[in-house]
Amino acid sequence: MTKELAVHTTDIPGLLIIDLPVHGDNRGWFKENWQREKLVALGLPDFGPVQNNISFNAARGTTRGIHAEPWDKFVSVATGKIFGAWVDLRAGDSLGKTVTVELGPDTAVFVPRGVGNSFQTLEDNTAYTYLVNDHWSADAQGEYSFLNLADETVNISWPIPLEQAELSEKDKNHPRLADIQPVQPAPLLIVGAGGQLGKELQRQLTEQNIPFIAAGRAEIDLANPSAWVDRYRWRSMRGIINAAAFTAVDDAETPEGRRAAWAANATGVSALAQVARDAGIPLVHFSTDYVFDGTLPVGQKYAETDPVSPLGVYGQSKTAGEFAAQGAPRHFVVRTSWVIGDGKNFVRTMQSLAERGINPAVVNDQFGRPTFTQELATAALHLLDSGAEYGIYNVTNSGPVISWADLATQVFELSGHDGGRVSPTSTAEYFANVETFAPRPTNSALSLEKIAVAGFTPRSHEEALETYLREH
Template identity: 60%
Template sequence: MTLRHDRVLAATSTSIPGLVLLDLPVPGDNRGWFKENWQRQKLLALGLPDLGPVQNNISFNDAVGTTRGIHAEPWDKYVSVATGRIFGAWVDLREGPTFGAVFTAELDPSRAILVPRGVGNSYQTLEPDTAYTYLVNDHWSPDAAYTFLNLADETAAIGWPIPLDSVEVSPKDLAHPRLADVVPMPPRRTLVLGANGQLGRALRAVFPDAEFTTRAEFDVTDPAAWASRRWKDYGVIINAAAYTAVDEAETPEGRRAAWAANVTAVAELARAAVSNLLTVVHISSDYVFDGTAQVHDEQEPFSPLGVYGQTKAAGDAIVGTVPRHYIVRTSWVIGDGRNFVRTMASLAERGAQPSVVDDQYGRLTFADDIARAIAHLLAVDAEPGTYNLSSAGEVASWARIAQEVYRATGHDPGAITPVSTEAFFAGRSAAPRPLQSTLDLDRIAATGFVATDHWDGLRAYLAETS
């Protein structure tokens, strides 16, 4: 077959999601030819994912009709031909609606194909001295899960150019199961760190198939925990684990604990994500700001007042180095656990008349809203970066919210005594707090996410927890 030298770089989607056929320019003259087999910048511009290859393999086949496959590995593969020509067949062996879908094509040096994780790969040589080459983004491991399909499967019904009874096939390939007996390869897992927190509990309802870990099961401050996982089996890590004891963080012991959980552990997370091409969702805080701006947008520079805010700002900066990341910055979180609303409801039931600060302003953020927003960002494949997220609606002070809790639970809102932050903490050791915590929601709204009005959310929350 005469090699085509007139192709231009182009990517074509196939009937199998994520399986992309590429035309490669192969300029040549009487001396031979040249091609850029893998050119990251150009291929990313075509919309291909960043493969991040760690290994380059070559399989040389000296005879026509050499047939190999059908093998699905838990990594991505970029297949091309250096010399000769092949008939390639790919079968989707992943869980999902396209399980069993087949695509075939001939490859020579002017064509390549990106084979996503879980898609079965096979080929048959059509010319002697064929050099089949492929890049992969993980190393072979005996602990990894592999999936195989028989080359002669009747359901896939691959139209091999040379009959299988006339070619060289290994006994191992001949023994692979039929499609009806194949266990589909599951998708990469989602891991949630901090499963017992308010957000962790809310995430369980939104990500029922995710893996949830508590501090006892996965101590984010222990380097050995990070080394114990096969991270290539994961696709997303949602980091809902953090040190959040704002006042305790100002003590010597608390300062060390805050930096360990909010910074050192986040560095381990970022290292795992970069090395394994993972998507990270990291929860940030309004405490990264000093609260002097009336409304905080995503471009505002960090200006934390206390240790907790400093550690959260440092963690955000680290996560920002991960190519695929979402920093979800939030404030005044209310969920299943100890929080301001539950405290006020309990005080109301006991007839208490508490003093509540009236010069700190913001909006409540319900953990259910955060969980929905995270799922939304992942589902719409939003642009990586930072997204402010609170519940929506009227900005209010803590004292106003306390009054609404009293009113909604049938108690006198006049029992709340508004006081300044300075007066409330007089004589007590406390961390400095931003007075303005209102977050601009325009960026996440532009992705199509609609946040709950926090007054509506408050009434629904009290009805559920009463």
């Protein structure tokens, strides 16, 4: 009886068994060995194969493995039959777990990165075929792991005893499980690792023991893609988080600043999207409330679906960057506002003024909500880990919409100073004697409904501010 197309989970996380319909008649048989749309709909990862390999095995008993490689594989049989054995060689709780399955033309197996793959042919003239989502590279040799076929710990019951099977000398001499180097998870690449958000991402990933590569401006200068597009094995990455940007909004209005803003915020992002698209990996890109003109009545909040209409060069370059980032099929564009973290920012400036006895004038006709980098980084990692739908998301702290003057007053009071020392002023008055300045959106409030539906609820900015001032 012909099998129905189906995908089954196994005891090894991510290792999937696929039933393939095989249609036969007096001429032979036909099957759809790999059909992306149908298989992805059934739960197979959209892993983006780039190479198809075939291993022809003339004799019954040919045995190969156990090899773990830094890419995903889709394994099947064109002719003959095999006994397949897979052992999890990834670092973690499932290290050493084993799954065995007989494969004929009507069965396939999806093997995730780091799971050891091996097989023994049960018939002469067996053709074993597999799709992979990366090309072999000498630079990847350190990411392989190998296990001895006769390892007593995993105790695979080979149908043909290994002493009677055909093995290579290399496979005979691979180490036992206790001596292997477990495969580490693919790293995330953080672009802009030295900034406020980049530092917080590093802190959280380190705390969670998640591998990452920190790329500062010396490693990846977004304004100069030709210097870095070939620097990394992009397909070996779990994803890219772009926390870099040109953020000097007033400087962006100068001729030199305009060029720098567009180079970093648009051209550089386009290059990141290109490598993410080619590598089949997700791109997380951070954008800004400045993509809106801020004319929405105060009390209303911008949704992700509202049309963009930036006022100045900074907002225009960031808007272009949003469209560029969406060129990566697996993208998260995270819009935010009033970012506060470990570095120079508005809250630290107000705290310093309060302590030095300086009474600032702060604008009270721009409205929004602050975003602490702890919230922003947590939200980004949540989107990557939760299986959320790709697209645009707003992320700020929750709580009431306030003005910059309101925030300054809160900083003064929570720091033990008189909030009345903060003098409210208008944007026009504040910039009256400034020659070059960028237009600011009056209303920067962003709706948080979509990120909440995706399973992340930000803390209120009042709570986050108290914690920030206590810890800094």
